[in-house]
Amino acid sequence: MTKKITINGNEQDWHDGMTVRDALKMMNYTFPMLVTKINGELIPRKDYDTAVIPEGAEVMIVHLISGG
Amino acid sequence: MKASEYFCERDPVAFPKWQKATVGIAGAGGLGSNAAMMLARAGIGRLIVADFDKVSLSNLNRQNFNIDQIGLPKTAALTMNIRMANPFVELEMHELRLTANNIPGIFEGVDVMIEAFDKDSQKLILIETWFKHCPKTALICASGLAGYGRSEEIMIQKEGSFFIVGDQHSELSEGIAPIAPRVMIVAAMQANLALEVIAGK
Numbered sequence: 001m002t003k004k005i006t007i008n009g010n011e012q013d014w015h016d017g018m019t020v021r022d023a024l025k026m027m028n029y030t031f032p033m034l035v036t037k038i039n040g041e042l043i044p045r046k047d048y049d050t051a052v053i054p055e056g057a058e059v060m061i062v063h064l065i066s067g068g
Numbered sequence: 069m070k071a072s073e074y075f076c077e078r079d080p081v082a083f084p085k086w087q088k089a090t091v092g093i094a095g096a097g098g099l100g101s102n103a104a105m106m107l108a109r110a111g112i113g114r115l116i117v118a119d120f121d122k123v124s125l126s127n128l129n130r131q132n133f134n135i136d137q138i139g140l141p142k143t144a145a146l147t148m149n150i151r152m153a154n155p156f157v158e159l160e161m162h163e164l165r166l167t168a169n170n171i172p173g174i175f176e177g178v179d180v181m182i183e184a185f186d187k188d189s190q191k192l193i194l195i196e197t198w199f200k201h202c203p204k205t206a207l208i209c210a211s212g213l214a215g216y217g218r219s220e221e222i223m224i225q226k227e228g229s230f231f232i233v234g235d236q237h238s239e240l241s242e243g244i245a246p247i248a249p250r251v252m253i254v255a256a257m258q259a260n261l262a263l264e265v266i267a268g269k
Contacts, residue, residue, distance in 0.1 A: 008225075033188035035195055035209075040228050042199035045192065060227045063236045064188040064195075065212045067246050068099040068254075 007059045014055055020048040023059060033064035071156045075111050082267035083111055089266045090114040092178035094166055094194050096142040097121070098246055099210055100184030101132035101149075102255035103262075108150045108157040110263055115150075118162035118174055119143055130248040168193055172201040179269065180262045183209040184255070204229060206265045213254045214238040216247050222254060224261065233257045 005014040036043045037060040096119035137145040143161035212234035221235040
């Protein structure tokens with residue numbers, strides 16, 4: 001069985017060592033400004049290449065868009 | 069004029085909590101000026117608002133300012149406008165540019181924080197600073213509000229005490245500007261969430 005994580009409430013494939021950057025690529029998220037949380041913890045933007053997503057994690061990724 | 073008359077027949081459980089509460093608002097533009105006015109009317113006891121900018125003509129299609137206030141600092145103009153609608157709310161205004169260094173000090177101790185910036189990079193600075201210094205205090209952000217119509221696409225995403233209001237895809241571009249109704253819907257949803265969070269404390 002393929003291993004899974006949840007991104008914004010939807011199940012997605014997961015692999016060992018998967019980083020935030022890998023997840024963004026998989027999801028085709030191209031917005032320059034994102035907010036990413038793994039199991040409730042905010043991942044600073046500078047850590048996207050190194051922060052590893054654990055198996056079964058609940059991931060939140062939202063776009064930040066100018067305007068206000 | 070008495071506060072008890074102004075706020076007559078309010079929710080007996082939530083209203084006393086709102087009166088004791090402080091809400092921080094980062095930015096006094098389209099989101100911040102409207103959210104601040106609504107929270108003052110609703111009966112929040114204290115508002116802390118910070119903005120570096122001055123009122124300009126191009127703000128008036130969506131921001132809670134008037135023609136005779138062009139050129140005034142937004143914090144000063146907002147104080148005047150809130151005072152005209154509600155003389156009871158305590159106001160702490162900061163005319164300055166918010167940074168990762170001054171955000172924790174200015175907004176220390178607020179019950180709820182509202183992100184009301186325009187630029188995405190500023191939004192991120194506030195979010196990263198907030199989670200570093202005040203991760204347990206509710207933070208209500210906005211993302212995706214340009215254009216008109218499509219009210220039903222505006223939603224709230226929630227993760228713990230972190231909220232994002234908006235459609236998360238409407239970008240500003242040439243000919244796609246923020247316009248009063250959609251900006252004010254998002255501001256109203258941010259203010260409404262702040263009331264809900266405080267009432268639930």
